[in-house]
Amino acid sequence: MAEVPPPANVTAAETGDIFLVSTEPIEPGALQARVVDPTWGGLASFFGVVRSPNRGVIVHHIDYEGYQEMIVTQMRQVATALRAEADLGRILIAHRLGRLVPGDVSIAVVVASPHRSDALTACHRGIDLSKELLPVWKYEVGADGSNWVAGSSRASQPL
Amino acid sequence: MAEVPPPANVTAAETGDIFLVSTEPIEPGALQARVVDPTWGGLASFFGVVRSPNRGVIVHHIDYEGYQEMIVTQMRQVATALRAEADLGRILIAHRLGRLVPGDVSIAVVVASPHRSDALTACHRGIDLSKELLPVWKYEVGADGSNWVAGSSRASQPL
Amino acid sequence: MKVTALLFAQFRVAAGRNRIELELPPKATVRGVADRLETDLDVDLSGALCAVDERFSDPDAPLCGGETVAFLPPVSGG
């Protein structure tokens, strides 16, 4: 598989937003602890989990490949888009790369806000945008063989 | 303040749903670990956090009073309503009672689903319904004195 | 017939207690329980949400005895 670059761990100075790309496990509790704050009453989170069976077929593992520098740039774009739509506290977006097995968390979007509806709406929009914009690819290995998982071209005009 | 009953820790046999009422701290990571499963690809969570300042006033603490048996009954009603609307995995609803300080988590709604949109929509609906239906009251003590927090009467026809 | 009445939060504080065993005439309603408590305990239950056996209830729902009837201020959980 592709060489995996060192982890990116970026905090935006102006907003306190946190963008993580790493081969290390994503620990939901630890990530949320970095976002929670008495200033904001609501914390909404989405975690994507490696599924098995997927479409009826047992999955052994998934190798996640990513364009790491661009993942962080696009995470920043996602956060900017979310802030344009609501009054938000801190935003954390994390994506794991490398080999993941079923049950592992692959992606996290955590949003704090003074208002619960804003936190939840932004979290929902944040995961939808992340699925469209983050340059990440899945090579799935399972009981039926292996394949690159079909992706989305919504980010821009393809060649 | 009111006597606080012993914790309720109820698992619905048919669905695996988990309903918790306790004076113990709510640990987001530990709760989510009880819901995550390779069968479901998406995990959506909402955590309510004690705010300070709230409406511009410093909060010292909030005493949460609840009708514990009915809280569990109503959590079950919430879960049933969510399942009527989408294909969901496990649902966990937790409410803490007793004295909480700013930054403490007071409520958790965690929903797993094969589909991320279903998980997030159900989580959002789940916290909205929980705010309407769970028989819980807040007595807030802060820099401006103390008061019962204004509540919602949407659950049924008042006297 | 007998019912158990429960009071919470502001109502509990105003009444000085949270649980009252009552003997009521047959065909009493939830509202009848409230009227009785208001008289006996000098509390004002207007605006209360009503619950019978842990379910929200219309104030005019009839009782048949043995129920637990709770009077709840507007709820502010979460």
Next chain:
Amino acid sequence: MKVTALLFAQFRVAAGRNRIELELPPKATVRGVADRLETDLDVDLSGALCAVDERFSDPDAPLCGGETVAFLPPVSGG
């Protein structure tokens, strides 16, 4: 002018490499970089999303030299 081209996932595997330094004529576009890679490396980049310096880009965007131009299969993260 010089640009750095990056290939990922299926494109990386097909080309056998993920990074190529290219010398291109002035006024080359993103599409021009793709054409050159398809010729030099015998890869098919049709359907690729294009990125210039970590931002998604229209295939017909002009380059001025020094950019990093990436060709990305449809993305499947999360």
